Each structure stands twice: as structure tokens, then as C-alpha cells.
Amino acid sequence: MSEKRILLIVGGGIAAYKSLELTRMLRKAGVAVRPILTRAGAAFVTPLSLAALAEDKVYSELFSLTDEAEMGHIELSRSADLVVVAPATADLMAKAAQGLANDLASTTLLATDKPVLMAPAMNVRMWEHAATRRNLATLTADGVAFVGPDEGAMACGEYGPGRMAEPAAIFEAIMAALGGGARPLAGKRALVTAGPTAEPIDPVRMLTNRSSGKQGYAIARALAALGAEVTLVSGPTALSAPAGVTRVDVESAREMLAACEAALPADIAVCVAAVADWRPADTSGKKLKKGSGAPEPIALVENPDILATLSRGARRPRLVVGFAAETNDLEAHAKAKLGKKGCDWIVANDVSVEGAMGGDDNTVALVSAGGIERWDRMAKDAVARRLADRIAQEFA
Known part of the structure; x- marks a missing residue:
């Protein structure tokens, strides 16, 4: 795993805080993490905290003279073994499905020739919307892999599918995608x-x-x-x-x-x-009604x-x-x-x-x-x- 590299795209959403724990777990396993932080993602986690855990520079701007001179978005998109989007917001999924490229994250997704793993995170109504379902189908057909989302209570107060998978689940999906780690139970x-x-x-x-x-x-x-x-x-x-x-x-x-x-x-x-x-012993075919007695x-x-x-x-x-x-x-x-x-x-x-x-x-x-x-x-x-x-x- 010490030779494996992840390009981690952190989208905008309250679940972005989980990307910090995911980064820590990957670095502990010896996987290099190069982060891209979207402008919306920076509203939830700071570049400093992400850079400290990744032990690498955080990239965010498409038209950065320094970043383009040092790395360039094309090289950035192809320098990793796997591109991970966590959280994958409805906006990022839509851009990737339609081939839009108007910021560093979406341009990188369009330019990459490496496998992509997405961990969706959004409101339940956004996840169940017909547009998101179409985008999900398109991305799946394009070969994008998904982990989650889970079902549960959300920051907005609603309940349902749309919670980003837990860092441990995303970590395991990444390790499986990389084919990394000992596999002593292979064949069992x-x-x-x-x-x-x-x-x-x-x-x-x-x-x-x-x-x-x-x-x-x-x-x-x-x-x-x-x-x-x-x-x-x-x-x-x-x-x-x-x-x-x-x-x-x-x-x-x-x-x-x-x-x-x-x-x-x-x-x-x-x-x-x-x-x-x-x-x-017996199941009623109709709802049992409350009577006047016991x-x-x-x-x-x-x-x-x-x-x-x-x-x-x-x-x-x-x-x-x-x-x-x-x-x-x-x-x-x-x-x-x-x-x-x-x-x-x-x-x-x-x-x-x-x-x-x-x-x-x-x-x-x-x-x-x-x-x-x-x-x-x-x-x-x-x-x-x-x-x-x-x-x-x-x-x-």
C-alpha cells in the first residue's frame, strides 16, 4: 500500500467532516492522499486540517498559476491509482454524468483515466429525485463505483437514504478497489x-x-x-x-x-x-381492531x-x-x-x-x-x- 496513491475530492456538505477521518485511515494504512477541496467543501472543512492529515498540499483552484505550473490538472487527474469523491454531492454527480468541467474537481473527473469511487451524500429528496437517479445510472454505466449512501437521520432533520457511508466502509471499498492489504481469506x-x-x-x-x-x-x-x-x-x-x-x-x-x-x-x-x-401461531390477514375489553x-x-x-x-x-x-x-x-x-x-x-x-x-x-x-x-x-x-x- 505504500506505493498506492488516492486523489480525494471533497465536495460541499456537512458529511465533508468524514473525509478527515477517511484521510487519517488511509495515511495510517500507508496510502498517499492528494486532496482536492471544492469551494463548497471548504465551507465545512479547512484546507489546513485536510493538508495536515493528508501530509500533502490541498488543491482547489482550476486557474491557479502556481498549481498549474507545479502539477497541472491533467497530471493531477492521472497521478493517482484511484479517484475518490467523498462526499459526492448531487452537483458533483450531475457534473460528472454530463461531462461538465467548470472547476478543478469536475475538470479532474472528466480528464482522469483512472477508476473512480463515489460516496454520495445529500438530502433524501435530492437522492430520490429523478435527475439524480438518471445521473446515478449514467455514472454506473460509465464504470463509476459507489459506496453508500446509508439511510438515517440527516442534518436537515429528515430521515431516509442519503447519508454518506461511514469512513470505515469507504476505506474498505478503497482497499478492495486497490486490491490492497493481505487477503488471507481469498477463496473462502x-x-x-x-x-x-x-x-x-x-x-x-x-x-x-x-x-x-x-x-x-x-x-x-x-x-x-x-x-x-x-x-x-x-x-x-x-x-x-x-x-x-x-x-x-x-x-x-x-x-x-x-x-x-x-x-x-x-x-x-x-x-x-x-x-x-x-x-x-396465527397471522391475521386484516388489521386487528381494538375492542371494548381486554x-x-x-x-x-x-x-x-x-x-x-x-x-x-x-x-x-x-x-x-x-x-x-x-x-x-x-x-x-x-x-x-x-x-x-x-x-x-x-x-x-x-x-x-x-x-x-x-x-x-x-x-x-x-x-x-x-x-x-x-x-x-x-x-x-x-x-x-x-x-x-x-x-x-x-x-x-
Whole structure:
């Protein structure tokens, strides 16, 4: 990676602050970063902060006598192994799709002969607008790769798709595009489950839980970064599929089990999804109405045990990892689950910690027949990378 170079175009938007963390991560990995900061982007991050993290000069003006004499926009556009646009605003996407070139960023995109990766970021209505959808289709047909956007709350107060992908996700997409880093899981197939399941009561109500899917998606992304061919079976979440990962969307536990079995054979299975233990015995075809008295009790039946089924099945993956979300007696419950399910490892997840369900951090312990590894509280992306490295060690 020390010989790889990224040209990073930072567009104008509140998500521009994420470009600073992305730059730090790339430099830590040994990747050189040469930044282009648009005039709008400079309203959100300063050239000084970007230059300090990139350890390189920040370029911004198309008609700069100094910059054109020293580098020139043509050479600038072709001196990198990959051009990354983060955030890729609706304006930058439109210019690139139509071949416009009226500033340094758009001129560079038009002049480059290198691969381009965009991380879109904009208001949900802008992202869903017909013009943006046309531009997205055009850029995709032209060979531009995309990471994100994610779905969630926005600075404008609205909610929906349009949030720029997190720096870790963009970093992994960049590393995959560069073909960089060790790929010890190349040739291995991995199955990851993530998110909640939803068990319908009637057409508008369901039994579900608070799982965001963030940890499972991070693990799928980390395994793909190490070279694995990853199938992500996901319950309902607001997340975008990680780059290079095949996502299968499901809702109920039975649908999730069927999708997992269809994804076999696999070398690795990591069951992160928070699967509902029970489902209504009967589902009403019409909305249940509130009566004058107490509601009728809902009879429940047990859902299939996906982790145990994979662990004890005829096509058992070589390594099966389960998750145990607990609020008390974390390690004791994890040890019991390890024996009951028949899997190889249990990642015991302390969800009594504020923000564990739906947040960005996790406190876990890795439980196996060989003992317990207690990990410090860390970001879910860091947990994912550490777990992926441990998995890779098993296949070394």
C-alpha cells in the first residue's frame, strides 16, 4: 500500500467532516492522499486540517498559476491509482454524468483515466429525485463505483437514504478497489446474518427487536476486505450493502433460515442477527381492531434455531460463530449457549451498556472451548476487523 496513491475530492456538505477521518485511515494504512477541496467543501472543512492529515498540499483552484505550473490538472487527474469523491454531492454527480468541467474537481473527473469511487451524500429528496437517479445510472454505466449512501437521520432533520457511508466502509471499498492489504481469506466463502427479524401479527404489526444490523454489516465488510466471498443475509435494516458483498434481504426467522441454507456450502458462518425466538401461531390477514375489553392473547410458537441448525447440519461450515446478546451474567450465558448450539465460538455481547443496541460501539468477549478473550470496548468496525483477523488465523 505504500506505493498506492488516492486523489480525494471533497465536495460541499456537512458529511465533508468524514473525509478527515477517511484521510487519517488511509495515511495510517500507508496510502498517499492528494486532496482536492471544492469551494463548497471548504465551507465545512479547512484546507489546513485536510493538508495536515493528508501530509500533502490541498488543491482547489482550476486557474491557479502556481498549481498549474507545479502539477497541472491533467497530471493531477492521472497521478493517482484511484479517484475518490467523498462526499459526492448531487452537483458533483450531475457534473460528472454530463461531462461538465467548470472547476478543478469536475475538470479532474472528466480528464482522469483512472477508476473512480463515489460516496454520495445529500438530502433524501435530492437522492430520490429523478435527475439524480438518471445521473446515478449514467455514472454506473460509465464504470463509476459507489459506496453508500446509508439511510438515517440527516442534518436537515429528515430521515431516509442519503447519508454518506461511514469512513470505515469507504476505506474498505478503497482497499478492495486497490486490491490492497493481505487477503488471507481469498477463496473462502462466508455467510453472515445481521439485523433483526420481523414476525408479523397482522398487516401492520410485528414482533421484532432493537437490532440495527451495524455489527453484522461491519463483519461482512471486514471478511470481504480479507478476500472472502461473503453472502450477507439481512433482516430489515437502514444500512446499505457493503461493497463486494452479496446481500439477501429477509424478514422472518424462517425466511432467514431458508436463505442461509441456500447460501451453503460455506467455509465460515457468523450468525450475528438477533433472531426472534418466537412468532405468532396465527397471522391475521386484516388489521386487528381494538375492542371494548381486554385483547385476545397472542399464541406463540417457537422459531427455528438458525445457529444450531447450521452448527449441526450435514453441510456444516468449518467454522461457525454465534453471537449472544446478554444483559447480565454475560460469560456464563455465553458458555451455556456454546454447548447448547454446537458452534465453535460465541461472541458474547454486553447489551446492558448504553448504546450497545443501535449504537456504534460494542463490549464483547470471545468464548470458545479454549477459554475466554475479553476485548475492551471499541467501535463495531474495530470489533469486526479483530474478529475477521481471528477467523483468518483459523484458516492460516
